[in-house]
Amino acid sequence: MLYRVRMHRWTQSFAVLITCVVAFVAMPLQQDAFMNPSSPTYAMAQMTTTSLDQLIPMPVSIKATGENFTLTADTKIVVDPDSAALTTLGQQLAAMLQPATGYEVPVTDAAPHEGNIRLSMMDTDTTLGDEGYTLTIRTDGVAISAAQPAGIFYGLQTLRQLLPAAIEAKTLQQGVAWDVPTATIRDYPRFAWRGTMLDVARHFFGVEDVKRYIDYLALYKINRLHLHLSDDQGWRIEIKSWPKLTEIGGSKEVGGGEGGYYTQADYAEIVDYAAQHFITIVPEIDMPGHTNAALASYAELNCDGKARELYTGTNVGFSTLCADKEVTYQFMEDVIRELAAMTPGAYIHIGGDESSATKHEDYLKMVERAQAMVAAQGKQAVGWEEIARVKLLPTTLVQNWNNNNLTQEAVKQGAKIIMSPAKKTYIDMKYDPSTKLGLNWAAYIEVLDAYQWDPAEMLPGVNDEDIAGVEAPLWSETTQTLDDIEFLAFPRLAGHAEIGWSPADGRSWDEYKVRLGAQAARFAALGIDFYRAPSVPWQ
Numbered sequence: 001m002l003y004r005v006r007m008h009r010w011t012q013s014f015a016v017l018i019t020c021v022v023a024f025v026a027m028p029l030q031q032d033a034f035m036n037p038s039s040p041t042y043a044m045a046q047m048t049t050t051s052l053d054q055l056i057p058m059p060v061s062i063k064a065t066g067e068n069f070t071l072t073a074d075t076k077i078v079v080d081p082d083s084a085a086l087t088t089l090g091q092q093l094a095a096m097l098q099p100a101t102g103y104e105v106p107v108t109d110a111a112p113h114e115g116n117i118r119l120s121m122m123d124t125d126t127t128l129g130d131e132g133y134t135l136t137i138r139t140d141g142v143a144i145s146a147a148q149p150a151g152i153f154y155g156l157q158t159l160r161q162l163l164p165a166a167i168e169a170k171t172l173q174q175g176v177a178w179d180v181p182t183a184t185i186r187d188y189p190r191f192a193w194r195g196t197m198l199d200v201a202r203h204f205f206g207v208e209d210v211k212r213y214i215d216y217l218a219l220y221k222i223n224r225l226h227l228h229l230s231d232d233q234g235w236r237i238e239i240k241s242w243p244k245l246t247e248i249g250g251s252k253e254v255g256g257g258e259g260g261y262y263t264q265a266d267y268a269e270i271v272d273y274a275a276q277h278f279i280t281i282v283p284e285i286d287m288p289g290h291t292n293a294a295l296a297s298y299a300e301l302n303c304d305g306k307a308r309e310l311y312t313g314t315n316v317g318f319s320t321l322c323a324d325k326e327v328t329y330q331f332m333e334d335v336i337r338e339l340a341a342m343t344p345g346a347y348i349h350i351g352g353d354e355s356s357a358t359k360h361e362d363y364l365k366m367v368e369r370a371q372a373m374v375a376a377q378g379k380q381a382v383g384w385e386e387i388a389r390v391k392l393l394p395t396t397l398v399q400n401w402n403n404n405n406l407t408q409e410a411v412k413q414g415a416k417i418i419m420s421p422a423k424k425t426y427i428d429m430k431y432d433p434s435t436k437l438g439l440n441w442a443a444y445i446e447v448l449d450a451y452q453w454d455p456a457e458m459l460p461g462v463n464d465e466d467i468a469g470v471e472a473p474l475w476s477e478t479t480q481t482l483d484d485i486e487f488l489a490f491p492r493l494a495g496h497a498e499i500g501w502s503p504a505d506g507r508s509w510d511e512y513k514v515r516l517g518a519q520a521a522r523f524a525a526l527g528i529d530f531y532r533a534p535s536v537p538w539q
């Protein structure tokens, strides 16, 4: 074992040496690469050993200049005059920097840029899009500029990763030099949808857990949190017109323990917190299958008029809403209306997966009506790939997970696809047979397997322009605590975040694993209980 580790380090040092020589010879090429925004900068990661080599997701381009900016007790955050959005972002940055440094880092619009951190939405490069940014770090100051607040936010996340990992500590860290390597970074995402899903139905997770998870997602520039709010085992969102959904349907979870649910006020708190982190909450009510919790709450939703027992096992495919009853559509309409009213984001997810207990024609009728109800509320419907069986509205998004034919059918109908192939992105799958948590019905997914894939190369006929983005779902049959979630999500989720954000060209496991290994200190400082994959050179 020791021998293997030594070999590994040696091989790495040799690789660094070779890369440095090649990089020196290719210096002018590098500059060209910087000028061309589509040229990725992965090759740089081995060149030096500063935090510029540790960024995840990898930015589109990095031009390193070899010195440092040092954050001191005098550093201020300077924002454009009269910009409430920038003042808020500046305060967020200050709140991030204060605990570990002990510095005040005041936000002001009346200080010079020299020596300070400037956030600006003036005179910016609009070709970077709504989420892109430029981050310029010089010895005499830092500047983040972007066309939109989201871009500034992502620039801040990059700056955060360039600071020593100790910046993540919630208590004063003595004797740390708060250095940031000088560079110009120009960056924007490949995909608009960079998501993860949390199943709060099989096991329930409270508001504080979800907020903590959101903190982690933001660091890796993830911008969608899909909440799987209902399933056979639990109904987790208060619907005022159908109160028994949560009173009865929310009372249990897998294994028979006490469940739980979000009041509408809880949900608003999550939505607000997510919005501060530029994350859109995508709420899912799964139907017409995966509905036992609703069928247990209201007898009239069952075709036979008899309420079902609450279910605390982990089977799928046995429950269905009743297509022949008008009350079914009243229920769907009320739920979608209340959910849309409390959801500022553009999307309502209507599920649609694994409805084996639903007759084909009933499935078509119920999903088509659910889709129309979402549109009537001014929202875009999202559904699992099975919904490609129905006639899709032009705005509907389809989430690939398991069936390539259905996903291809969705593309033929003109739908954009969210790529969540189970064998790659299901972060509830075990890493290997020895993993205690998780399932393995789709695959064992080592960190390497989770990283080595490309959304546009999974399916013939499903190309870059058909893809809205990437989402990594975490089903919670086996996860009971935030620690459990952390162990399955990290480090795989960081890789999915990179696949969603960074250019595909030049991506490689050998390069990535070094950057990933450097995240260990940051995960530790954040208190993330991550899986130490043996294939990663953890630092």
Ligand code: ACM
Residues within 6 Å of the ligand: 353, 354, 384, 401
């Ligand atoms: C799914 O995994 N049933 C979408």
